[in-house]
Amino acid sequence: MKDNMEKTGGRIRIVIEGVKPEVAGGCFPIKRVTGESIEVEADIFADGHDAISARLLYHHERDTHWTEIPMEALGNDRWRASFNVSEVGWYRYTITAWSDAFNSWRHDFVKRVEAKQEDIGVNLLIGAQMVAETAARATGADTEKLRGWAKTLQSKQAKLPAKTSLILSEELAQFIAKYSERAFAVTYPELSACIDREKARFSTWYEMFPRSASTEPGRHGTFKDCEARLPYIAGMGFDVLYFPPIHPIGHTNRKGRNNALAAEPDDPGTPWAIGSEEGGHKAINPELGTMADFHHLIARAKDYGIEIALDIALQCSPDHPYVKKHPEWFRWRPDGTVQYAENPPKKYQDIYPLNFETEHWQELWTEMRSIFLFWIEQGIKIFRVDNPHTKPFRFWEWLITEVKKDHPDVIFLSEAFTRPKIMYRLAKLGFTQSYTYFTWRHSKWELSQYLTELTKTDVREFFRPSLWTNTPDILTPHLQTGGRAAFMARLVLAATLSASYGIYGPAFELGEHLPREAGSEEYLHSEKYEIKHWDVERTDSLKDFVTLVNKARRENEALQGNLSLQFHNIGNDQLIAYSKHTADLNNIILTVVNLDTQRTQAGFVELPIQMLGIDPRKPFQVHDLLNNSRYTWQGDHNYIELNPGICPAHIFRIEK
């Protein structure tokens, strides 16, 4: 006999497998936001033909009590049940199932009665025995009730019809279920779900360099200038305002304009070269203002419905206090210098990476955690994490879990533009949202393949995409050359393909499109290395268009999630068409974008109208939320024509 087989092990007959949702065999939590539900399915079966009872169990990590929900058999040994999640934090869930002897017996008993079998008496005694055994497991008044029923089934006075109706009664079934014999039940390993607040799913980001917020040329922008910019940002409909690092910037090896190796005396340096004698990751660049100014800004932003998001880049300038105080956190070269950041032959002498392979990694981790906790104390609940893929996976898993223990409403955006499996890993281990390849996906085939992977495969359980039109690092050739139509099309795509998206402004709405040099994705005169002054009131600004797009998102629940995304045939490779809808089909948004920035394109969009609850025999209206026009359509093929010179997109609300 196998050594590890316990006394009861040989009598356990249930198998639970193929459980969904589950990330990497349960190693990582699935993700949801409050108000959503978790629908759990599994293959559950046993040898033989006995009936099975299965329960979905769950609790919020704060509770100790499991709530049980009966699972429903769907056929082919598949079972299902679901529960709602109402609180942020972690939920645990699992499945327990057992062979249900009483139900098996009852099921057979009915067939015996129907077949008018003669030896029904002995079967009634078997049933009575099971009811008596249940009575022995019951407590209080239930015991007597069950004993009474057992007696009725055994009794020679009671007639068969009365016994049969007792056996089939819902009341008896409930008592049997309540005290079911679970000695040989099988329980699946516990799974977990990370529940975030709603903004984790639906968020509209605006990235901006505070130092460029001043309207006076030549003056360093401040938090006060940012406050003045709030009505403009809120007016466009953004609810997250994200700042590159706001800390003191190093002097040693500071980069000049356009990433010049040597800085001129008045060059401000890049905000990612963090730390100087004025402080490190917990300090504010004095040119931006004081901590009090920052608190004030956070409060003002809140009045406008805007949350401030900070960029956390775990790296140091040579002048960062850590370099002197914790030399053991850096990699020292044989010549006694610290190893700066490199991607040979490129060198970043103004930045020292932290050495996560140090023997003192525990102290390093603890300090890094304290940076996040510090800013949380200042009122920040959203972090955009710079290059997380160059720090250990285990570090992030630990850090995010640690931070969320006391602050489950914190959101972490992973800025990892790297290989797909690494990006997915970071999402699995805890990042709330993730940057994507969207910025470089332009053709219809690329966009539909990629978004299908993100929304229709298991990836949807752990990876929440954040689509960006542009970033301070990424000005795509398409935006460099595509003109206004390219900006409008990319905005609509980002904002409607994903419930979370962002733009880097005012560069975006002002149509900034010149690269540093041909073939580069860097901006010419990039804000990364100098202070800019933007005229946000320019008449050619896209701000009104941005406002319309964000209004469509805010007013249409269909656009506030990704899982309903469906692409539709339109018979023209330059036109991309897709819809999103709410579960009740009361809100359906159809977006069509002309990917050709030069020519008018036309086609017939093919809608699964019956699936969308539209009567194929009746006309229905589509309302373009971008230009407020309405069209009357009928059936599943309808004509679309988009002139990129006017507007390269429709965002239709389908009105039944």
Added chain:
Amino acid sequence: MKDNMEKTGGRIRIVIEGVKPEVAGGCFPIKRVTGESIEVEADIFADGHDAISARLLYHHERDTHWTEIPMEALGNDRWRASFNVSEVGWYRYTITAWSDAFNSWRHDFVKRVEAKQEDIGVNLLIGAQMVAETAARATGADTEKLRGWAKTLQSKQAKLPAKTSLILSEELAQFIAKYSERAFAVTYPELSACIDREKARFSTWYEMFPRSASTEPGRHGTFKDCEARLPYIAGMGFDVLYFPPIHPIGHTNRKGRNNALAAEPDDPGTPWAIGSEEGGHKAINPELGTMADFHHLIARAKDYGIEIALDIALQCSPDHPYVKKHPEWFRWRPDGTVQYAENPPKKYQDIYPLNFETEHWQELWTEMRSIFLFWIEQGIKIFRVDNPHTKPFRFWEWLITEVKKDHPDVIFLSEAFTRPKIMYRLAKLGFTQSYTYFTWRHSKWELSQYLTELTKTDVREFFRPSLWTNTPDILTPHLQTGGRAAFMARLVLAATLSASYGIYGPAFELGEHLPREAGSEEYLHSEKYEIKHWDVERTDSLKDFVTLVNKARRENEALQGNLSLQFHNIGNDQLIAYSKHTADLNNIILTVVNLDTQRTQAGFVELPIQMLGIDPRKPFQVHDLLNNSRYTWQGDHNYIELNPGICPAHIFRIEK
């Protein structure tokens, strides 16, 4: 800091995931036969940009020493390596990987040299340091060799070209690999592979009732009669001869002919009602002969290249010795009788199931194991297990593992005709081969979907299909009404779709097709309840056709495995076309079957000829192994016409 994070845990950076092949997350072994290879792939990556080294490790369970093979990076973080399995039993395999600091440095160093960087000196010192550290891990003469190289790299006399060529040398690389720093290596949980002998993959089964082997009407067949039948069976090309249970048959509640409730005095009863006062599962029905006769038959069969397979049905007649000796292994009813087998309203009063839920399950399991070991001692190495799905999964997992510990060449065929997930579970937990739904799959769509599931998904790693044309329990409506063409077509399908297949004879080759009653799949005058006398030399027998089909299987390696199976378009739903080939494409078999038993059907079969190594510009020959005719074809579309009145199938060997 997380409590379970050890001292080094925070510096571990490698992730290994997406490992294939792997069954149910490694809970069960994959299956192979001796002479095959195991190709292992995995996603392996780390944070950052460091080079990674990965090794596939394996050993036969008897060894303790792991063999290591370097894995090759395929791109997109996918890695691969393979090894051959030469011995039956279990192999363990896993993957270990680590960040390779020296390779990372070397990779960067080359780029520095190419970019003519100035501060190359300090980088050479870093490399020298790593070589010196490797020397410290080395043993014997290797230490000195590595120290010497470290000195060369540090030396001011040696020139850069000499140093560079040392850094790039294969010899240094090998020493570095031999003594690589693996303190932070990650090793995947161990996986296992069950290696069977070749017959597990390629076997040709003939099922026969020994009691019907007598040629004299009225006489009970014996093992001697079976011996006389061996030349006939071997002549047709079968290599497994499988007998229904050969044990004494119970008297109590014995079933009569055609499953009549009451037996006549001379009715022999069903062989599955096992046990009488003459013995149980370890005894032989004296009417068949003695144990010595059985040993003699096994030896004679071996001379003909045939192995005897026994049916093990773990159930008892009411007269089985177990009932008296081990009443605790049966389920007793309140009226003091034993619970017989039932599927209400059907009753099988001649059979008592064993109660695997008994508290004495450990003794029961041990006794069941002893049955298999007993017959193995008699020389039997193949078992067809009756209804394994009505006994606990854990029991089979334990039993098969136990038996194979000392007898790794034993083959277990699972006779579970039940729901798909249960059939797959039995295969996962250890059954060598499995019955399938083939018997009820008739249309082209059904056949191609099902065989694709079995051969092109993960199912192929654990489930070896055995396709049967018929069994004593299954005479399909198709065979009842389809005539000779149906028998021929089903034979060709079974024999070419799967490397293992079987027929139940002589009923099959003699075209037995009458059901007990309309709508039934039972044979009229079934051998299950009476003794038959077959005239196997009848001129209308299909034996010559069976012989041709089995000869094609024996002579063509392509038909001896399933993984290369591919279905081909043929533009006619009544024609099914598919090919199998060896890895080197030296043997390619194309099978085309007309599924219409009545009408001639024609079509153009579409072959992926370039993939099969055929020059599209040159003619090639196809040789029909059933009628020995040859056709000259060219290009990827060629004409097929099959008249079911003559022969409903082609088995073409493609001759380039």
